[in-house]
């Protein structure tokens with residue numbers, strides 16, 4: 001494909017990605033994969049070049065672009081070779097006219113920019129690192145490091161290894177033998193904050209497909225009672241095969257009905273040593289992995305999420321036994337989803353007090369700590385550990 005044809009393909013893809021962000025449709029990666037499935041003429045170099053153009057355009061637009069052409073015109077104003085590809089020949093974009101509007105550069109959506117420390121902004125859109133967690137009950141971190149080329153221990157997470165970008169983790173022996181899970185160092189620290197131990201009763205309230213559940217199971221050595229719940233059937237159903245691969249068969253799963261979660265969990269009242277709430281959130285801390293997600297967030301969606309987070313905290317609190325812990329996490333740097341939620345909970349429930357977290361990463365924020373791509377090299381998280389009197 002010519003540079004112009006690649007630019008035209010990038011515009012078409014960006015149109016689809018922008019429309020999907022507006023309508024709550026598929027993620028950019030899914031749309032890109034779909035696009036190439038029906039365009040076999042695009043070779044691997046073309047695909048890589050088009051994908052690169054699309055992601056460069058997404059990363060440089062804090063607010064949703066008007067359309068794909070505006071997004072690429074904005075990028076072309078900073079890249080002469082790309083601008084030259086707009087030559088108007090067949091299958092290429094029409095030439096850029098001097099006063100044609102291009103999407104302005106930006107990192108965060110305008111309405112959010114003031115709510116996150118400006119020092120954090122650029123790193124929120126940088127490339128994410130590739131981390132794995134070594135299953136402590138199956139292998140030693142140093143032994144696994146020796147199986148993986150150029151693996152280095154993660155700075156804060158005791159079971160983590162950082163791998164070079166693009167390492168084909170799932171093709172290696174450490175993966176096929178169930179010795180490792182792909183998991184960002186920040187997520188590993190959230191599970192560590194639970195301090196799950198053998199013989200405990202632990203509830204992972206928003207378990208999803210079980211990324212953190214598997215880390216909890218590992219810390220429990222497969223002993224005790226571990227319950228994984230979520231309101232999303234498809235996500236929760238992915239947990240069992242993952243647990244089997246890692247050798248943790250005995251994880252209970254519970255599908256929750258939104259609004260009626262407390263009923264389904266009533267038997268656990270004052271029965272849990274630990275309740276982990278890895279709450280649904282805006283995902284501002286993971287934008288480096290899916291940068292178009294920032295075009296999906298609106299003030300109304302954020303309000304809906306903060307309401308759900310408060311609701312989940314109120315469901316979880318009565319399930320903790322005296323002396324037990326409530327661990328709350330969101331992959332967000334917004335205080336309204338993190339520190340403010342915890343301050344509100346502590347205001348309406350005097351049985352809990354904030355406790356120290358068992359790691360050095362992050363900076364103190366309200367009752368918890370804030371981990372960030374810039375300062376910690378992790379996805380962005382707020383995490384707090386509350387202990388019940």
Ligand SMILES: C[S@@+](CC[C@H](N)C(=O)[O-])C[C@H]1O[C@@H](n2cnc3c(N)ncnc32)[C@H](O)[C@@H]1O
Nearest residue numbers: 206207208210211212230231232258278279280
């Ligand atoms: C941040 S994700 C969890 C990720 C997961 N813990 C992991 O480590 O992979 C938040 C989860 O909360 C779930 N969720 C949303 N509303 C819920 C509710 N009312 N009760 C329980 N889970 C809910 C979502 O389906 C989603 O899987």
